[in-house]
Amino acid sequence: xxxxxxxxxxxxxxxxxxxxxxxxxxxxxxxxxxxxxxxxxxxxxxxxxxxxxxxxxxxxxxxxxxxxxxxxxxxxxxxxxxxxxxxxxxxxxxxxxxxxxxxxxxxxxxxxxxxxxxxxxxxxxxxxxxxxxxxxx
Numbered sequence: 747x748x749x750x751x752x753x754x755x756x757x758x759x760x761x762x763x764x765x766x767x768x769x770x771x772x773x774x775x776x777x778x779x780x781x782x783x784x785x786x787x788x789x790x791x792x793x794x795x796x797x798x799x800x801x802x803x804x805x806x807x808x809x810x811x812x813x814x815x816x817x818x819x820x821x822x823x824x825x826x827x828x829x830x831x832x833x834x835x836x837x838x839x840x841x842x843x844x845x846x847x848x849x850x851x852x853x854x855x856x857x858x859x860x861x862x863x864x865x866x867x868x869x870x871x872x873x874x875x876x877x878x879x880x881x882x883x
Contacts, residue, residue: 762788780826790824793837797866798822801841804864808856809848816847816856839870840877853882 756773758766767774778786802820809816823840841861845853857880861867870876 766792790826790837794822794824794839797824797839797841797870800866801843801860801864804867805843805845805856805860808859808863809845812856814848814852814856816845818843818845820844836874838875840879842879842881844881844883846883848882850880850882853880856880 755769756766757769758764758777760777762777762779764777765775766777773792776784776786777788778784780788780790782788798820801822802818805818805820806816809818821842823842825838825840827836827838828834829836841857843853843857843860845856848856857878861876861878867876
């Protein structure tokens with residue numbers, strides 16, 4: 747990997763019913779299976795948080811580049827989906843993006859541009875199904 751700008755580090759132990767922590771301890775949490783009544787999080791929630799924040803940052807950069815002043819919220823729905831090819835699972839994502847300060851057409855355009863720019867979108871492109879929903883408010 748050339749020209750690395752930033753590297754984060756997190757270590758998990760015990761899988762979906764274990765513990766994960768970042769090296770700086772900003773993340774230090776127990777893991778539980780999705781739907782569990784126990785306190786904790788799961789990999790899908792962590793991925794959703796990362797994708798939503800990364801995408802919203804990319805969206806705001808695209809708006810700034812287009813000289814648009816916006817307010818936005820991005821909600822990532824990350825689903826665990828049965829994989830018919832091997833009886834395992836896949837990840838699927840839907841991004842719901844609400845944007846104040848632009849028309850519906852402009853909102854859709856900004857979301858498409860953000861999807862082409864966002865590192866999470868680039869990483870998932872061709873690997874998982876991602877649905878984009880843009881809503882101008």
